[in-house]
Amino acid sequence: HLECGFGGACLAVWEEERYPEGIKWKFLEHKGPVFAPPYEPLPENVKFYYDGKVMKLSTKAEEVATFFAKMLDHEYTTKEIFRKNFFKDWRKEMTSEEKSTITSLSKCDFTHMSQYFKAQSEARKQMSKEEKQKIKEENERLLKEYGYCVMDNHKERIANFKIEPPGLFRGRGNHPKMGMLKRRIMPEDIIINCSKDSKIPAPPPGHKWKEVRHDNKVTWLVSWTENIQGSIKYIMLNPSSRIKGEKDWQKYETARRLKKCVDKIRNQYREDWKSKEMKVRQRAVALYFIDKLALRAGNEKEEGETADTVGCCSLRVEHIKLHPELDGQEYVVEFDFLGKDSIRYYNKVPVEKRVFKNLQLFMENKQPEDDLFDRLNTSILNKHLQDLMEGLTAKVFRTYNASITLQQQLKELTNPDDNIPAKILSYNRANRAVAILCNHQRAPPKTFEKSMMNLQSKIDAKKEQLADARRELKSAKADAKVRRDEKSKKSVESKKKAVQRIEEQLMKLEVQATDREENKQIALGTSKLNYLDPRISVAWCKKWGIPIEKIYNKTQREKFAWAIDMAEEDYEF
DNA sequence: AGTTAGACTTAGTAAAACAGTA
DNA sequence: TACTGTTTTACTAAGTCTAACT
Numbered sequence A: 001h002l003e004c005g006f007g008g009a010c011l012a013v014w015e016e017e018r019y020p021e022g023i024k025w026k027f028l029e030h031k032g033p034v035f036a037p038p039y040e041p042l043p044e045n046v047k048f049y050y051d052g053k054v055m056k057l058s059t060k061a062e063e064v065a066t067f068f069a070k071m072l073d074h075e076y077t078t079k080e081i082f083r084k085n086f087f088k089d090w091r092k093e094m095t096s097e098e099k100s101t102i103t104s105l106s107k108c109d110f111t112h113m114s115q116y117f118k119a120q121s122e123a124r125k126q127m128s129k130e131e132k133q134k135i136k137e138e139n140e141r142l143l144k145e146y147g148y149c150v151m152d153n154h155k156e157r158i159a160n161f162k163i164e165p166p167g168l169f170r171g172r173g174n175h176p177k178m179g180m181l182k183r184r185i186m187p188e189d190i191i192i193n194c195s196k197d198s199k200i201p202a203p204p205p206g207h208k209w210k211e212v213r214h215d216n217k218v219t220w221l222v223s224w225t226e227n228i229q230g231s232i233k234y235i236m237l238n239p240s241s242r243i244k245g246e247k248d249w250q251k252y253e254t255a256r257r258l259k260k261c262v263d264k265i266r267n268q269y270r271e272d273w274k275s276k277e278m279k280v281r282q283r284a285v286a287l288y289f290i291d292k293l294a295l296r297a298g299n300e301k302e303e304g305e306t307a308d309t310v311g312c313c314s315l316r317v318e319h320i321k322l323h324p325e326l327d328g329q330e331y332v333v334e335f336d337f338l339g340k341d342s343i344r345y346y347n348k349v350p351v352e353k354r355v356f357k358n359l360q361l362f363m364e365n366k367q368p369e370d371d372l373f374d375r376l377n378t379s380i381l382n383k384h385l386q387d388l389m390e391g392l393t394a395k396v397f398r399t400y401n402a403s404i405t406l407q408q409q410l411k412e413l414t415n416p417d418d419n420i421p422a423k424i425l426s427y428n429r430a431n432r433a434v435a436i437l438c439n440h441q442r443a444p445p446k447t448f449e450k451s452m453m454n455l456q457s458k459i460d461a462k463k464e465q466l467a468d469a470r471r472e473l474k475s476a477k478a479d480a481k482v483r484r485d486e487k488s489k490k491s492v493e494s495k496k497k498a499v500q501r502i503e504e505q506l507m508k509l510e511v512q513a514t515d516r517e518e519n520k521q522i523a524l525g526t527s528k529l530n531y532l533d534p535r536i537s538v539a540w541c542k543k544w545g546i547p548i549e550k551i552y553n554k555t556q557r558e559k560f561a562w563a564i565d566m567a568e569e570d571y572e573f
Numbered sequence B: 001a002g003t004t005a006g007a008c009t010t011a012g013t014a015a016a017a018c019a020g021t022a
Numbered sequence C: 001t002a003c004t005g006t007t008t009t010a011c012t013a014a015g016t017c018t019a020a021c022t
Helices: A059-070 A080-093 A096-101 A111-125 A129-146 A242-272 A278-293 A353-363 A378-388 A394-413 A420-437 A448-483 A486-518 A525-530 A534-544 A554-559 A561-566
Strands: A048-050 A053-055 A148-151 A154-157 A191-193 A211-213 A222-225 A232-235 A320-326 A329-338 A344-350
Touching: A048 A111, A059 A080, A059 A111, A154 A242, A242 A278, A242 A378, A242 A394, A242 A554, A242 A561, A278 A344, A278 A353, A278 A378, A278 A394, A320 A353, A329 A353, A378 A394, A394 A420, A394 A534, A420 A486, A420 A525, A420 A534, A448 A486, A525 A554, A534 A561, A554 A561
Parallel strands: A191 A211
Antiparallel strands: A048 A053, A148 A154, A191 A222, A222 A232, A320 A329, A329 A344
16 A cells, blocks of 8 residues: 555455465466367368369368468468468378378469358358357357456456467568468367366366466466467466456556656666776667667567567667768667567667767677677666666566656647547547557558548538538527517527537547547557556546546456556546 | 576457447 | 448467576
8 A cells, every 4th residue: 555555445456465475376266278169171062172173181181271271362372481381281281192192282272162261251241130149149158157267256357268279370570480380279288277276177078188287376277388489378367357457557666666767777878878898888778779769678589480570689780770960960870670570660860979979889890680789688688777776677668658658748738628529639649659659550441541531521511511500590690680589599599509519520520530540550559558557547537527438448447447446636657 | 698488468450349320 | 220330359479578497
């Protein structure tokens, strides 16, 4: 309570009990995962052709073939790496006979299979209401049975209780493993984690779990090893759960602690730009980028295992260009690299002279593919940060800068005289400033142009409606002047109201248009969900009388329940 | 100090659900 | 009621960071 400043009255779920260091729970009971439905072989009449001739595939080979057939319309089935990886893995599933016959992917004809799946999905769309209802009910039953667990004294929602079905791997960007077969996960691959005194979930009949363990130092319920990267996948709780909410709260508290010492840290790294030690200078310049530009830390990645993307510490010489002068500004650094998810980061930033000179130094005698910060990695950087503040790591700067930006922008942009839609536009703009800072992008929605046109025609229609209403008001006024009776006075009043109402509607539409246009390629969700201290938003809503539902939908309100409960209108990040 | 496994957060996209309208 | 555009949810890949190990 001292920490949250909430006083003794709060007995919210997320802070009712403190565990000793590292202990995550005392009791954990769940039903285990839901497996992907077994493969259903194609009907006899759906054919696969090799080299122009019908060929009946073994069940295993057929299953993998259907994965490819389902993706046929996608551009990546034309990519060489995808095809090569797919074919290699597909051949592993073939019988020796199939292997000797099928030697070239380009001779494979999946079009009939593809048509069949298209027809299937068409049929699914055309299903009757009753059939759809039945499916919905089945899903609800599954959720009810497997979608919840008991952790300590609470029934909690599980985030992903379904095991990922087999299919073809498609990484993002230019991924060297695209097209590889993601194998089917069996109970024998699964590790169950639950408490000893709980009812241990039963494996499907005829199967066994790989292991059942009782580790209360971790939060996951189920894990398995995935075959593409060999990494571990987990089933964990929903963001609305106590265990996630508490962690989220902690994250923002760490960022708030950074707020208290960020000036000192900034002074420190500016000093370090002058250090005799190259390692210290590199660390200081990198930290400056992380702080100023909200770059990610940039761990090393194994070459050939993933797409070639970088973060701050892994920047290479080829990713920046130095301009002593550009467009009337001095010491401009031009960044151009692929970050997480192969999203391009492109930015031209004027920097301080010392930073610029240091960068020139770091780049001396290097090839484009050499590391910019050759004496630095995330581990060195984070160790240093740890010394500056307990719990400080590179990512805290992103959280801190995102949240502080939201708070500043809200202060700056909110106009007390605005109505609610206009205030919400201001909120979205503040949110947008953060999304731009963090480089959260999205592909422009496929229907974007069309939807803008629709909105514009709505606006035009509304304008005409407004003009009509005004004309009517005018004539009613004239009429009232002549007649001077109650009835015509009343008519003027109601016409006035009508004009007002339409004006408001028009304004709302125009605001919506602006908002949408500005948002074309920017994704607000990621920052809202992961970087913005929700208490800032809650406080803002309280201060301006905006219903919280206008800012957070149901899921978001569940995730941020702790903040909605905690924050008052005077909350300061 | 470097390497790797493990656990957890952050990320964009596709599918599903919903809401508004013809 | 069917359709269409928008919002929400599901999905799972791709990061960060710690700790154990060498």
